[in-house]
Amino acid sequence: MATPPPKQLVLAASSADAGVASWDLRTGAEEIRHRPCASRPRALASVADRFLAAAQAPPSGSNSGTVHFYHWDKPQVAVKSFPAEPIRALIADQEGSYLIGGGSNGNLFLWEVASGELLHTWFAHYRAVRCLTLYDYLLVSGSEDGGIKVWDLITVLDEQSRLEAQTPYLYSFNQHALPVTDIACFLGAIVVSSSEDQTCKIWSLSEGRMLRSISFPTSIDSVALDPRSHVFYAGGRDGKIYVTAMGVDISSHGSDDSSILGALDDHSKGVTSLASSTDGLLLVSGSEDGNVRVWDTRSQQVTRKFKHSQGPVTNVLIVMPKRVNVPPLHPLRKLCSANGKVETRSVILPRPENDVPIPGNRTSIFMERYFDELQKYGGSSRLFDSGLNTQNGTHSQQGEWKGRYLELQDLFVHEVLDQMASSRNP
């Protein structure tokens, strides 16, 4: 009750250099704007809400990209990294231990955040990687060539496992005909992908197959799942956000698009990015018209509208910044370390919940146990009569008694046993 709920921010980035803007989700007030930043879609990632990472679109004509890190409370770039190729898609794992980037040449990069080491890089797709998502430690990558591949990071990171595996990837799906634009995954190893081929497809990672394909009247550029996972939202290039059922509603037969339950329609241009709040009540959308809208999913009304810039909004995120002492950030390495053997730097972050409490109230516990013990021998008087000469008892009976009073052993039993032994067998 005493602590106010943590502040939730809506972040938005554009492909034009307009920085990362942030607004308080509750009050709507604009907060800090991190500059510079020009990111293509799916290139903005919050690293376990500790800091922000954004892969930058390469300036026209150049073929080198950068990755920027920003601290929550400072507008300027904290650390700049220069990966081997421009990064199109960037995500972090849930605990913020790793950053995974998909390159414009189809390579994937896996960095350790604590050290900046490039743990592994591998060739994944023939064309640029457009979007990434993680389910546990299964990495799902979608590419411009229409392919979706699922990687088991445990295998990917281990040389021996890589050699033993028949294919470098776990699954490869080729059902999308045109570039895959976004992927989201949810409970039960379910993945939803969207594509320029005007479909969204639902996949099961545990069965390794497609479950459904849903056609839309337009290309879909982004998907977001409702956390209760019965519907997902698909942002169309026609400016509509389609509310789509994950399963098929049995009672609604006869119509062609029975999966599409409705549409949120307010953007004038294509919806490029979506983010759903953890309670499922709010949906944030970013559009090519330069605006960010917050929707109430129950009333389907726009509750807030933020103007980002003239340029198209490419990324929106909902984050709850953790104002913790972030250890110094290291730039992401360009190459794996020379000898091929990466010296990983495992760290333990401070986690106050792991703190072990110190038990108080021990005197009375001690006394209770002591009384119990003494009563078995008919009173404490003997203990103190002979007790002054310390510990001269025979140890012969100790073993036998130990067996009987195992549960007392840890506190007091040695003491008492020695004393009693000496008083009984003088």
Added chain:
Amino acid sequence: MAFLSGVNDPWLKPRLLRAVVGERLPQPGGAVLPPVELASLLDAVRIHGLLREGLPGCSPANPKLTEAWRAAVDSWVERIVALVESDSAYSCWLGTCFLGVTFQECSNERFAESYSNWYEKIRSNLQEPSSLHLVTVISCTSMSDLFVRLAKFGNLKKEASSFAGSIVEPVLQILNENGLVADEAIDLLRTIIKLYPSSVNRHYNKVESAIAAKVMSTEVNVKPSEKFARTLALLPSVRVSEDSWSLMIQRILIVVNNLLNDAFMGLEDEKNGHDIMLLLVPPGVDPPPILGDQIRFGGNVHVTKKFRICTVPTISALMHCCSVMLTSYYPVQVNVPMCALVALMRRVLLVDGSLHKKLLPSTTSLHQELICFELPSLHSTFLDLLNATIKGMRSQLLPHGASIIRLITEYFKIAKLPTLRTKAYSILQLLMTSMGVGTALHLLETTVSNAIADLNDDCGSDMAIINTNPSKVTNESSSKKFSKKRKQELQVQNSTVSDSEKAGISPRKRKGSSIQYASKGMAPETTGDFRISTPLSVKIAALETLETLLNVGGSLRADQWRSEVDLLLINVAKSACNQGGSYGAKISTFGEPSISDLQLASLKALLASFLSSPYARPPYLAKGIELFTKGKVEIGTKLADFCSRALRALDVLTHPRALSLEKAVPVGSGLNYGLQGMTVFGDQPQAMEVEDMYDNWLTSTKDDEPAEAPVNGNAIATGTNTVGTTLEHRRQLDPVAEDPIIDPPRVTAAAQGAPSSSNSDVNMVDAAAEEIAKHKTVDNPSSSNAFSAPVYTTNSDSQRHTQFSHLENRSPAVNAPSSKLGTSDEVSDVPVASGIHQAPEGRSTSFAELFGSESGVDSGSEDSIPDIVDGDPDSD
């Protein structure tokens, strides 16, 4: 004196306290009280809250009452202090005891007022060299109570810290001189380090060497040495910096590694120790000072005893220290030498006591015997360390995940003792829950084969319970495979064969487990009773591991293991619940898990198997519900508690109520989107939604299916001409689906195409089957299709998928119209698919037989196809 108004009258307290001090508390140097009397004194003070000097909830305090009460407590404190200062050891001891009680019980004001006075009293106790052990012990305990209470006063932090600093020296002295009170002294030290770390800074080196000496000494028993280890683990927080923590763990690992060098001589590659040393201290770096370097390790203990009473306990304590360090809170981010840690664990866990190839002259059989004697406790220690590592490192474990998985997989071959096996299982669980579905993929094989081996032994006779009951099998089985099995069983039933032989036939053959079944089939029935069965603790661990596996990756490559595991779990649960009834089984020794623990574990695993079933209806659902219903009756036990929850959770499977989705009214026309649906969903627990979600997909496949059937025909007619190719195709698409045998639906699809009959025939038969199925279900709306729906689904599902992927691959454009066809076409089918649960038995059998006769060839061919283990190389 006036009468009280009752037990709650506040005037009771001062009166009682006065009575206690006046009549029951002895005078200094007085007589020794019997323990019963003391215990009742303690109870009186604590139960009535005599020292609180105030009552919660009656704030407008009566000044007279307050005064009386304060006077009473004053006299109590006076007497206690007098007792502490007394020359009589007994009085001193008693006074210190009650002073400790006073620390916990007295009011804040009084504590703040007199704590420094009390502190001095106890400190003089501690510093007095000749005092009785008992007095020292209780002084340590009450001193630590004083500090715990003092820590709650934020404004007294400075004084408290200086008090703590000045008590460290005397405590260390006690620790060094007197082995008997070390236990309480270390507790006090730990409290001080924990609460006032900075006050220990000055004595850091002394504290460290004192604890290190205790940990490595020979005389301390195992339990207290764990306390020392925990205190050692706290030490880095005295000097908070990134390095102090890493330095400590590095030094510990070096000591342990060196100890192991001596111990494992001749039993391992001698390079191991050196390699780990290189990881710990990279070449060119100065090694840190050795932990406890001034201790003469082992002293003059004879070499045969040294290993048992020095080396192993020391390693255990130090590793325990590492475990605590890895899992407890430290205020800054610290580096963990993971590579060395993993290497060290690997080094120990893979020593199985056998001699290394290169035999050293110093290796004797006595040495080997000594090590083998201690190896289980070493392994146990290092499994605990592994456990702590996984817990502490969390996601940071990922780069080492594969090597840890390999390690634990290899270790399962060595682990035969029950305690070690149980611990190894718990590590499997931890790995799967911490790293998720990817790990389950790697650990699937190990978990399933080991759990089956451990669980199988006592249900040899039970194995056939379900199989011998043909009606049940057809009733509950959801795939065609079982109807085939039933045929086999019908054949064998006529001839008199033992149950165990039937068990040999029934489940799907798999490497590893097939040996089990085979041997059971050979053995005469009677020998089964005399076999030593796996201990309950191991079985419970195996069940819990299977439960975790099912929860994490229940539908992962389901066709390879699920049916076997599901059958096993229902059988284990049945036999466990049956055993519970007989008196003999209920006897269990203290501390061992009892049969009811096994029942609980087996039912938990069973529930997980139901809820994660990749099939529409779990095959043994009816039997399982019976077990849960029975268990629910055992009122007041954990079992009953769990069973009623399980039945609640299974509700979704038994009554799929097809929750309507949140409806979006055509855009712009209204706001009632989802209001209804929202409330419905809001009331459901999360798990149910998932199940519903699943059901929805299932119905979706059904919806699509009938319309796709004609499309299917077209595709086959126009495209490739055999379904066999389609199967091939599909396998290329799906690199994981490796083994055609293991996937009955797919084989079915292939078998339908493979016979010489034309494709149109197949489709006709197919259509006919569907027709029958539809009729059956339609003309029986009151009963439900628990059986027929699954069969319908699995079959159509695979079929649909076969051509689906086929289609997808050719031209995605075809896809859209086909699915449109599907949704618009079959309206009548929908209620059939969703609303009906149970088909009459006779009809379902006929349905199954219809399939069986149509593809009679493949029941034989399925068994004859050899296991193909490799996946097709990707031909792309």
